Amino acid sequence: MGNKVTPRTLSGFMELLPQEQLKFDKIVRTLQDVYASYGFLPLDTPILESSEVLLAKAGGETEKQIYRFNRGDTDLAMRFDLTVPLAKYVAKNYSNLTFPFKRFQIGKVYRGERAQKGRFREFYQADIDIIGDTKLDIVNDAEVPSIIYNIFTNLGLDDFTIRINNRKVLSGFFEILELSENVTDILRIVDKIEKIGKDAVAEELALLGATSHQCDQILEFIGISGSTEEVIARLRSYGGANTMFDAGVDELEAVVKGIAAFGVPEKNYKIDLCIARGLDYYTGTVYETTFNKHPEIGSICSGGRYENLAEFYTDKKLPGVGISIGLTRLFYILSTMDYLNDNSVFGADVLVIPMTGDLSCAIQVSTRLRNSGIRTQIYFEQKKFKHKIGYADKLRIPYAAFIGEDEIASGKVTVKNMKTGEQRTEALDVLIPVIQEELKQNQAQKIISIL
Amino acid sequence: MGNKVTPRTLSGFMELLPQEQLKFDKIVRTLQDVYASYGFLPLDTPILESSEVLLAKAGGETEKQIYRFNRGDTDLAMRFDLTVPLAKYVAKNYSNLTFPFKRFQIGKVYRGERAQKGRFREFYQADIDIIGDTKLDIVNDAEVPSIIYNIFTNLGLDDFTIRINNRKVLSGFFEILELSENVTDILRIVDKIEKIGKDAVAEELALLGATSHQCDQILEFIGISGSTEEVIARLRSYGGANTMFDAGVDELEAVVKGIAAFGVPEKNYKIDLCIARGLDYYTGTVYETTFNKHPEIGSICSGGRYENLAEFYTDKKLPGVGISIGLTRLFYILSTMDYLNDNSVFGADVLVIPMTGDLSCAIQVSTRLRNSGIRTQIYFEQKKFKHKIGYADKLRIPYAAFIGEDEIASGKVTVKNMKTGEQRTEALDVLIPVIQEELKQNQAQKIISIL
Missing domain, CATH: 3.30.930.10 (Bira Bifunctional Protein; Domain 2)
Structure with a gap:
């Protein structure tokens, strides 16, 4: 052009x-x-x-x-x-x-x-x-x-x-x-x-x-x-x-x-x-x-x-x-005046990162999260891992969920808390209430914060 | 003019x-x-x-x-x-x-x-x-x-x-x-x-x-x-x-x-x-x-x-x-096409109707209802009772709560379900969960309804 x-x-x-x-x-x-x-x-x-x-x-x-x-x-x-x-x-x-x-x-x-x-x-x-x-x-x-x-x-x-x-x-x-x-x-x-x-x-x-x-x-x-x-x-x-x-x-x-x-x-x-x-x-x-x-x-x-x-x-x-x-x-x-609280807003709650070419498990996990009121995005692009996790970081998404071969085989999901760096592998039934609880705390944060 | x-x-x-x-x-x-x-x-x-x-x-x-x-x-x-x-x-x-x-x-x-x-x-x-x-x-x-x-x-x-x-x-x-x-x-x-x-x-x-x-x-x-x-x-x-x-x-x-x-x-x-x-x-x-x-x-x-x-x-x-x-x-x-569901939307959940000149009890009841997530309006105008209850009816507000002398004395509230006509006098602690339950059902109604 x-x-x-x-x-x-x-x-x-x-x-x-x-x-x-x-x-x-x-x-x-x-x-x-x-x-x-x-x-x-x-x-x-x-x-x-x-x-x-x-x-x-x-x-x-x-x-x-x-x-x-x-x-x-x-x-x-x-x-x-x-x-x-x-x-x-x-x-x-x-x-x-x-x-x-x-x-x-x-x-x-x-x-x-x-x-x-x-x-x-x-x-x-x-x-x-x-x-x-x-x-x-x-x-x-x-x-x-x-x-x-x-x-x-x-x-x-x-x-x-x-x-x-x-x-x-x-x-x-x-x-x-x-x-x-x-x-x-x-x-x-x-x-x-x-x-x-x-x-x-x-x-x-x-x-x-x-x-x-x-x-x-x-x-x-x-x-x-x-x-x-x-x-x-x-x-x-x-x-x-x-x-x-x-x-x-x-x-x-x-x-x-x-x-x-x-x-x-x-x-x-x-x-x-x-x-x-x-x-x-x-x-x-x-x-x-x-x-x-x-x-x-x-x-x-x-x-x-x-x-x-x-x-x-x-x-x-x-x-x-x-x-x-x-x-x-x-x-x-x-x-x-810098009085708006960045920790009171999140564009998504979880970024699901597929680690293999098989997306169906990642899609199922996302659907279950969404049905539990958790806003979930899947990273579909074929990029290096660093790029994928960097995406969650740049968008300030609080959790990343990795779906690799182990996860597909075991039916569990590895979830990383992007703020604390803490990582755990559990069944979704266990993870969902944990995520919901933290999200509730995030949502309760007021938009104006004057220190 | x-x-x-x-x-x-x-x-x-x-x-x-x-x-x-x-x-x-x-x-x-x-x-x-x-x-x-x-x-x-x-x-x-x-x-x-x-x-x-x-x-x-x-x-x-x-x-x-x-x-x-x-x-x-x-x-x-x-x-x-x-x-x-x-x-x-x-x-x-x-x-x-x-x-x-x-x-x-x-x-x-x-x-x-x-x-x-x-x-x-x-x-x-x-x-x-x-x-x-x-x-x-x-x-x-x-x-x-x-x-x-x-x-x-x-x-x-x-x-x-x-x-x-x-x-x-x-x-x-x-x-x-x-x-x-x-x-x-x-x-x-x-x-x-x-x-x-x-x-x-x-x-x-x-x-x-x-x-x-x-x-x-x-x-x-x-x-x-x-x-x-x-x-x-x-x-x-x-x-x-x-x-x-x-x-x-x-x-x-x-x-x-x-x-x-x-x-x-x-x-x-x-x-x-x-x-x-x-x-x-x-x-x-x-x-x-x-x-x-x-x-x-x-x-x-x-x-x-x-x-x-x-x-x-x-x-x-x-x-x-x-x-x-x-x-x-x-x-x-x-x-x-008449496919929009009137029962899925309400402008307010409760109309509080003061029956005496003393508004403070009505205001307190409203505040408690609001704090329980119930959208509450008070009817402040000095009109006949028929007019007050007609307001709830016209605006399709599902509940009317009457605060008269008896209610002020007893600390209870009389609530009328505007759809069924059913009326009960109870403490707010008892009424709030009942109202919340019905509102949840209203909110769950889908906006499009095709019979």
């Missing part, structure tokens, strides 16, 4: 080597299993949608980043999140769904951002949402942090904090300060406090027209800290002046009490009055989750309560609460 | 209701588990690629169907199969891969076909391939049908036939007939015999310039049938005249003998000399799989052996063997 095309992958598109892909997939399965354990139903919407549908609500930055194109007469766009497709889906299938509708979706989304390290144009989001019909009980807002807690502990991370706030508390407070005209702007500024610091926040608030007294009040307020009981008590001291504020405090209290009932340890959650979430969309509870050791990463799981999921598509009032994990970015960060 | 956008999904894009999505996902997990049981490694390549890379080889019909567009200076295309991205991946990562490289990929691909019933523009393919470096043993070609066999029997289908042929046998035979100039055309015509019939094949062969004697010979040859031994014996009678033919028969014999060693029952495979697969790409073994009761569907799993996976990207010789399942189409067909 003459000219070759250079095989390359677009910048901003993650494509993993097998050992890394195994890790990514282990994370995905952990999420799927946790979501399913709470009764969330799977959903898989198209990646391509009509632009009219997908952009019913979009605007600003997001719209500029969208992969949009025409094919024939059709104006198409690739989804940029999983929320808009959910809104479309619920509005479209309203009469066929049972509410509260709990769904999870783990899928790729597309944003044509400026390429830079750690920024992806194609990336996975993992979303859960609980959608009510007209109403949705506040207890759902308390269940969500228990799911976040279960996700991260199941992945192997325990040094994280779920930060909880309520936008009604913030908005109500700003109304008390007679700053109600600027609530959205103030929330946007307050939301940046961790990034830009107190002074810069005060400066921006002043530019917005807040007096220095108002600034002080805001900074004091968002600085309230302590146990959840202490924070609720401090908030109650502002009570009685604004109904929205009081409703927000009631909700916040219900949520933090609920979280305790769900068994989330106190060290893993707190009220943080700085959290506002930039999006207009949230109307009550808001969440962010931070990795205590690495606050610089920002939130690794965020979400909140919204009043109306699908107002661009339907008159039905569909309140909901949900969270989203930016999985590709999280994976990239954990991988860069 | 004023004008609403009608929530709709593009035609040719499958978007399932939750109960159907559960079934689709059960199929996907079954495939993932079978592939993994043979040591195939997962792969997840981008959906968007540079057009130059993706279209290095494409042409004709396929190229016209591609979703291709520009963004800035970049000419982009959405993948139309999983083979080209695999070729790119292997060429790009050659030095980081261990050969034979066994990979599976289950992912969406895009083809802008004319919209019609049962045709999809976005659809899942489920592919496995085994790629060798320079060489790949023929035994791999025998392992592949054993994987096909395992996939379909694990899904619940047993009335299928894996049809096997070898293109060297066909090409060699046409050379014996001195028709070697037209081999590709003849293969294309022969491949259509099931669709268009013997006479139409003879007519097309005549148009190609074949004499009536040659036509008769071809039709007789591709009509050879019988047990695999009988067919091989008949083929041997043509032997000695053409080295390619003889090599093909040797390969075919090795493959069918290997399949038997892999334990595939004779009723599930046969040699079918009509099978050629349209693609130029295949050079040896070819497979098609048909659903005996429904030959009109055509092949539900096809593939074969190729000499050179990635010749457009690299000088390395990378032979391989693989198969592909058009999952979305298969799902559509099974669903239309």
Whole structure:
């Protein structure tokens, strides 16, 4: 052949080597299993949608980043999140769904951002949402942090904090300060406090027209800290002046009490009055989750309560609460920090190595292993022994099973533990439980391991 | 709100209701588990690629169907199969891969076909391939049908036939007939015999310039049938005249003998000399799989052996063997024929229904159930009892657990089997094993059920 095309992958598109892909997939399965354990139903919407549908609500930055194109007469766009497709889906299938509708979706989304390290144009989001019909009980807002807690502990991370706030508390407070005209702007500024610091926040608030007294009040307020009981008590001291504020405090209290009932340890959650979430969309509870050791990463799981999921598509009032994990970015960060556990994933459990030209015994052994739940590959290529055993080594397969003339004659199998080098010749009936036991230990290893 | 956008999904894009999505996902997990049981490694390549890379080889019909567009200076295309991205991946990562490289990929691909019933523009393919470096043993070609066999029997289908042929046998035979100039055309015509019939094949062969004697010979040859031994014996009678033919028969014999060693029952495979697969790409073994009761569907799993996976990207010789399942189409067909088993999928196992305002006991019960591997949802909404129990019914949740004052006082739980209506009040320790046992039976139900 003459000219070759250079095989390359677009910048901003993650494509993993097998050992890394195994890790990514282990994370995905952990999420799927946790979501399913709470009764969330799977959903898989198209990646391509009509632009009219997908952009019913979009605007600003997001719209500029969208992969949009025409094919024939059709104006198409690739989804940029999983929320808009959910809104479309619920509005479209309203009469066929049972509410509260709990769904999870783990899928790729597309944003044509400026390429830079750690920024992806194609990336996975993992979303859960609980959608009510007209109403949705506040207890759902308390269940969500228990799911976040279960996700991260199941992945192997325990040094994280779920930060909880309520936008009604913030908005109500700003109304008390007679700053109600600027609530959205103030929330946007307050939301940046961790990034830009107190002074810069005060400066921006002043530019917005807040007096220095108002600034002080805001900074004091968002600085309230302590146990959840202490924070609720401090908030109650502002009570009685604004109904929205009081409703927000009631909700916040219900949520933090609920979280305790769900068994989330106190060290893993707190009220943080700085959290506002930039999006207009949230109307009550808001969440962010931070990795205590690495606050610089920002939130690794965020979400909140919204009043109306699908107002661009339907008159039905569909309140909901949900969270989203930016999985590709999280994976990239954990991988860069070397926090992913190589010993938690194996592409196969046993490599069967035939030592003679007669493969039938090797095939039978493999079938029996597979039927015992042991993932088994046979090395069929005619290579030197060194090459065959090297294959198991390179692929990190924990066991090699040799089937030579002795084994064929005796009906036994010689198995080598590739990690310890230990080798034994036994009947399969004896070997299978031993292998199963070690595999169970491997499978129980968490994917995130921080030493 | 004023004008609403009608929530709709593009035609040719499958978007399932939750109960159907559960079934689709059960199929996907079954495939993932079978592939993994043979040591195939997962792969997840981008959906968007540079057009130059993706279209290095494409042409004709396929190229016209591609979703291709520009963004800035970049000419982009959405993948139309999983083979080209695999070729790119292997060429790009050659030095980081261990050969034979066994990979599976289950992912969406895009083809802008004319919209019609049962045709999809976005659809899942489920592919496995085994790629060798320079060489790949023929035994791999025998392992592949054993994987096909395992996939379909694990899904619940047993009335299928894996049809096997070898293109060297066909090409060699046409050379014996001195028709070697037209081999590709003849293969294309022969491949259509099931669709268009013997006479139409003879007519097309005549148009190609074949004499009536040659036509008769071809039709007789591709009509050879019988047990695999009988067919091989008949083929041997043509032997000695053409080295390619003889090599093909040797390969075919090795493959069918290997399949038997892999334990595939004779009723599930046969040699079918009509099978050629349209693609130029295949050079040896070819497979098609048909659903005996429904030959009109055509092949539900096809593939074969190729000499050179990635010749457009690299000088390395990378032979391989693989198969592909058009999952979305298969799902559509099974669903239309009502062959998908509703009793094999459940979105949750237990719905906990709090009967008082005190939720803490309900939450504790749920947590214990979840920790026992039982997927548990709590009904939090303040609705009438009828509505609560109706929720379990509509979502087909097999058990409802009531937590009322009596239960809170006694520490017991009242559980109702939603199918039988049977209700019992017991301690959780007693109930959990009962529920687990029934769930195990549900989980063991195959997704395909043909009565």
